[in-house]
Amino acid sequence: MTRICIIGGALQGMEAVLLARAAGYHTVVMDRKPTAPALSLCDEPVVMDPLKDRDGALKVFSSCDAVIPACEEMELLKFLDSVKDTMGVPLLFDLAAYNISNSKLRSNEIMASVGVPLPQPYPHCGFPVIVKPSSQSSSIGVSVAYNESDVEKGLEIVRSLNDKPVIQEFVHGKSVSIEVIGNGSTARSYVTTEVCLDSNYDCKMVKCNPSIMSEEDCILLGRIGKDVAESIGLKALMDVEAILTPKGLRVLEIDARIPSQTPAAIQAATGINILEELMTTAIGKPADRVSTGGSSVYRHVIFKDGELRSSGEHIFGSVREPRFEPGLFGCDNSITDYEPGKKEWRATLITRGNDEEDADRRAAACIQRILDECSIEEFLDGTPEMI
Numbered sequence: 001m002t003r004i005c006i007i008g009g010a011l012q013g014m015e016a017v018l019l020a021r022a023a024g025y026h027t028v029v030m031d032r033k034p035t036a037p038a039l040s041l042c043d044e045p046v047v048m049d050p051l052k053d054r055d056g057a058l059k060v061f062s063s064c065d066a067v068i069p070a071c072e073e074m075e076l077l078k079f080l081d082s083v084k085d086t087m088g089v090p091l092l093f094d095l096a097a098y099n100i101s102n103s104k105l106r107s108n109e110i111m112a113s114v115g116v117p118l119p120q121p122y123p124h125c126g127f128p129v130i131v132k133p134s135s136q137s138s139s140i141g142v143s144v145a146y147n148e149s150d151v152e153k154g155l156e157i158v159r160s161l162n163d164k165p166v167i168q169e170f171v172h173g174k175s176v177s178i179e180v181i182g183n184g185s186t187a188r189s190y191v192t193t194e195v196c197l198d199s200n201y202d203c204k205m206v207k208c209n210p211s212i213m214s215e216e217d218c219i220l221l222g223r224i225g226k227d228v229a230e231s232i233g234l235k236a237l238m239d240v241e242a243i244l245t246p247k248g249l250r251v252l253e254i255d256a257r258i259p260s261q262t263p264a265a266i267q268a269a270t271g272i273n274i275l276e277e278l279m280t281t282a283i284g285k286p287a288d289r290v291s292t293g294g295s296s297v298y299r300h301v302i303f304k305d306g307e308l309r310s311s312g313e314h315i316f317g318s319v320r321e322p323r324f325e326p327g328l329f330g331c332d333n334s335i336t337d338y339e340p341g342k343k344e345w346r347a348t349l350i351t352r353g354n355d356e357e358d359a360d361r362r363a364a365a366c367i368q369r370i371l372d373e374c375s376i377e378e379f380l381d382g383t384p385e386m387i
């Protein structure tokens with residue numbers, strides 16, 4: 001059986017375990033924190049800090065068929081990159097591409113040079129604008145500015161993070177994303193997903209279905225992903241985040257690492273497994289699964305203080321000792337610490353359907369069952385305030 005070592009047991013690690021199991025792999029998760037949630041989901045938890053016990057970690061790596069970092073700790077990523085030629089198994093990560101994607105200034109420059117449509121840079125656009133740090137993630141330090149004095153405040157936030165600013169047109173529309181896998185010379189784009197945000201601009205739900213946007217726009221986003229990946233010589237996985245505005249797609253950023261949430265939604269909807277593709281591409285034999293053409297809804301919920309709410313992935317990330325539970329409240333699969341009668345619990349609920357409507361209906365039925373079975377009045381489903 002193929003063994004995969006996943007380094008990091010938080011959100012990306014849980015995603016990697018879900019995908020690896022769906023591909024039929026034996027999963028080893030390594031994290032220095034014994035409370036990391038992916039440890040309870042995998043086949044073989046290893047509590048170890050690869051930076052402190054390098055020999056021990058290398059021994060674990062070489063007992064596997066591939067190693068994938070599921071974390072964004074630069075020192076650890078650099079260490080993994082430095083041992084990739086000695087550990088004897090593929091490292092499913094591209095540090096050079098990660099370094100490019102880690103700088104929005106640098107990646108925007110590269111994307112502009114290959115003709116990717118980006119939000120207009122300030123001051124060539126009207127207000128409102130977005131002021132964001134070049135090298136952070138998870139919406140840290142992002143602010144909206146309606147005038148020059150707001151821009152100054154935004155710049156102050158970026159300076160306090162010791163970072164450089166990106167100031168650009170605030171674009172409105174559906175948030176979409178696509179994964180791209182490259183082998184160092186050619187790249188392939190996969191499936192478009194829609195990313196839905198909660199009131200804190202954190203991702204609470206991902207939808208995968210053929211009606212997210214027109215076929216033309218899906219082809220265009222795929223083309224953009226492939227062009228960018230090939231221009232940076234991507235030798236692993238990245239995702240492209242964009243907004244579908246009334247004037248067309250505008251790309252917000254690329255991230256060259258395993259994302260959380262979107263691949264699980266794609267796997268549930270289409271049967272295409274991004275981790276399996278990454279693994280098989282690394283050995284020169286892409287799995288090339290054909291989409292089964294279905295739809296899915298992937299969402300996080302939290303029950304706390306007697307209320308059931310949609311939850312952003314970061315709130316979900318504090319789940320303790322979760323397990324997979326297919327069928328929970330009628331979903332197809334879940335990651336959860338739910339127990340009947342428990343005062344506080346979290347769940348990621350994944351539902352499939354033949355089309356968008358069917359997947360939506362089944363996702364809503366799942367929420368209704370939680371309300372009925374746990375005697376909860378209503379589901380509080382936050383959305384971002386409109387700008």
Ligand SMILES: Nc1ncnc2c1ncn2[C@@H]1O[C@H](COP(=O)(O)OP(=O)(O)O)[C@@H](O)[C@H]1O
Pocket residue numbers: 119130132136137138139140142168169170171172201241252253
């Ligand atoms: N130009 C923009 N117009 C509208 N919203 C934006 C823009 N840039 C960023 N955002 C919002 O801020 C979030 C974080 O920005 P992003 O560029 O994805 O950086 P990161 O995810 O690395 O923090 C996006 O998901 C989006 O909601």
Ligand SMILES: [Mg+2]
Pocket residue numbers: 138139241253
């Ligand atoms: Mg982002």
